[in-house]
Amino acid sequence: MKRIYFIDLLRGWAILGVIAVHSFQISGDKNSSNFIITAAKNGGFGVWLFFIVSAFTIFLTLDKKRDFPKLMIIKDFFIKRFLRIAPMYYLAIFYYTILGILTYNQISATNILSNFFFVHGFSLQTMNDLVPGGWSITVEMTFYAIIPFVLYKIKTLDHAVIFFIISLIIRSLCIL
Numbered sequence: 001m002k003r004i005y006f007i008d009l010l011r012g013w014a015i016l017g018v019i020a021v022h023s024f025q026i027s028g029d030k031n032s033s034n035f036i037i038t039a040a041k042n043g044g045f046g047v048w049l050f051f052i053v054s055a056f057t058i059f060l061t062l063d064k065k066r067d068f069p070k071l072m073i074i075k076d077f078f079i080k081r082f083l084r085i086a087p088m089y090y091l092a093i094f095y096y097t098i099l100g101i102l103t104y105n106q107i108s109a110t111n112i113l114s115n116f117f118f119v120h121g122f123s124l125q126t127m128n129d130l131v132p133g134g135w136s137i138t139v140e141m142t143f144y145a146i147i148p149f150v151l152y153k154i155k156t157l158d159h160a161v162i163f164f165i166i167s168l169i170i171r172s173l174c175i176l
Contacts, residue, residue, distance in 0.1 A: 004060075010053045017046020047136060055143065062151055074148045081144045085137060090116070092131045100130070118142075122174065 021043030024036070032040075065073050093115050100107040111130050114120040121127045121138025128135055154160050 007053055014046040014050035017043035089137050096130050
């Protein structure tokens, strides 16, 4: 696949935004210039930009493979994504579990298992309880889980609108 350079540029901006917001959270320097404070406060949008750019590239990549058998594409997709995310995340779960035990923080088996199965982000109470920033892993894994459906079932604008409305309903039910 030919490299699309503006995608790299967008990823770079997204990464800079995330670095800015986390750096500002750590330093907490309220005496910074208004530009720095504004950039840091809006840096969180870098995560969303990164999600959008990643979705674009994933669909672009999968579309190029549309002549292959669907089952093979889906299996390969899941294996690559799982191996890209899970090993390091499982290491983070292990690290923060040990850290929690050593610092006498309350770590529950439910919390560990919900992180292990990437569902902890569905609850505001557990989304960052174990691994800081772990909520984003739930978002990614949920997105990966629905990609085959989106890719192979949503073929028209009508289907897309119906899927969007159903997504909004599910979202509304989840926040109740």
